[in-house]
Amino acid sequence: MLKGSTLGFIGGGNMAEAIIKGLLAGGVAAADVMVAEPVAARREYLHGTYGIDVCADNGRVAAAADALVMAVKPQVFRGMVAALGPAGLDGKLLISIMAGITTADMEEVCGSAARVIRVMPNTPALVLEGASTLCRGRNATDDDLFFATGIFDLVGTTCVVEEKLMDAVTGVSGCGPAYVFLFMEALSDAGVKNGLPRDVATRLAAQTVLGAARLLLETGDHPGVLKEKVTSPGGSTIAGIASLERDAFRGAVMAAVDAATARSAELGKK
Numbered sequence: 001m002l003k004g005s006t007l008g009f010i011g012g013g014n015m016a017e018a019i020i021k022g023l024l025a026g027g028v029a030a031a032d033v034m035v036a037e038p039v040a041a042r043r044e045y046l047h048g049t050y051g052i053d054v055c056a057d058n059g060r061v062a063a064a065a066d067a068l069v070m071a072v073k074p075q076v077f078r079g080m081v082a083a084l085g086p087a088g089l090d091g092k093l094l095i096s097i098m099a100g101i102t103t104a105d106m107e108e109v110c111g112s113a114a115r116v117i118r119v120m121p122n123t124p125a126l127v128l129e130g131a132s133t134l135c136r137g138r139n140a141t142d143d144d145l146f147f148a149t150g151i152f153d154l155v156g157t158t159c160v161v162e163e164k165l166m167d168a169v170t171g172v173s174g175c176g177p178a179y180v181f182l183f184m185e186a187l188s189d190a191g192v193k194n195g196l197p198r199d200v201a202t203r204l205a206a207q208t209v210l211g212a213a214r215l216l217l218e219t220g221d222h223p224g225v226l227k228e229k230v231t232s233p234g235g236s237t238i239a240g241i242a243s244l245e246r247d248a249f250r251g252a253v254m255a256a257v258d259a260a261t262a263r264s265a266e267l268g269k270k
């Protein structure tokens with residue numbers, strides 16, 4: 001898919017690994033992927049697990065790569081570019097997955113001519129079920145957006161939005177897997193509380209979320225319609241739903257997304 005281009009990652013943490021694992025599973029050659037990562041144990045792990053070139057030198061990866069995925073924390077981004085020297089990024093397509101860092105921030109720090117694509121992926125990319133949303137900076141071309149979309153298409157679904165929506169995207173799908181894991185953990189705990197063995201409870205929780213998600217995507221029905229089909233008059237589901245409503249479940253989810261969206265915007269500030 002990279003068609004002879006080399007994709008470099010600056011930062012080899014959780015999200016970089018999720019994308020790399022997905023890319024390799026999707027047919028990208030290990031020889032076309034490089035990572036710069038400061039932690040020796042992490043470098044050994046990434047090289048040993050995926051057979052990719054991993055080094056400690058951001059400059060070496062920047063020089064060798066045609067496109068660079070900026071996969072460090074937003075808080076270290078400016079210092080990282082200052083240490084590298086923005087000139088080291090000249091001519092490269094810069095693909096940022098950093099929460100809160102705008103394409104204008106990228107252009108300010110990396111050079112006013114920088115070609116920037118901003119992406120908000122999520123960790124299910126690891127199993128090729130990622131949700132990645134992209135927008136482009138003022139210098140990025142149609143080909144750049146096509147190239148970046150092609151990368152993230154390999155690890156799940158993609159969509160393109162206006163940049164002003166990217167913090168909301170972060171609050172929903174970037175952070176969303178963590179909310180769903182919290183929900184599944186609670187569902188599993190509740191099963192154990194009611195006598196189920198842990199392995200059975202966890203499997204039921206996960207398959208229920210997976211099945212419900214597929215039902216929603218494949219039918220295209222409104223979630224409320226699908227909820228109604230589970231809920232028998234005077235039955236057990238409505239007893240559970242009434243309890244969730246008393247505890248303001250939906251309000252709690254909306255407040256969580258609001259908080260994450262606001263925090264994403266803050267992360268970009270100097």
Ligand SMILES: NC(=O)C1=CN([C@@H]2O[C@H](COP(=O)(O)OP(=O)(O)OC[C@H]3O[C@@H](n4cnc5c(N)ncnc54)[C@H](OP(=O)(O)O)[C@@H]3O)[C@@H](O)[C@H]2O)C=CC1
Binds near residue numbers: 013070076120123174
């Ligand atoms: N995790 C997620 O679900 C998602 C994350 N993101 C974004 O992805 C980015 C990475 O997040 P995540 O993978 O979770 O974070 P991690 O901390 O797991 O990964 C960042 C990696 O970059 C390394 N690093 C630190 N400083 C430098 C440097 N100067 N040069 C090169 N590498 C460096 C870190 O090393 P060390 O540990 O020593 O600091 C770490 O290994 C963030 O900007 C985040 O907003 C976006 C969507 C989802």
Ligand SMILES: O=C(O)[C@@H]1CCC=N1
Binds near residue numbers: 099
């Ligand atoms: O927690 C974070 O800030 C990152 C961005 C989206 C998911 N993880």
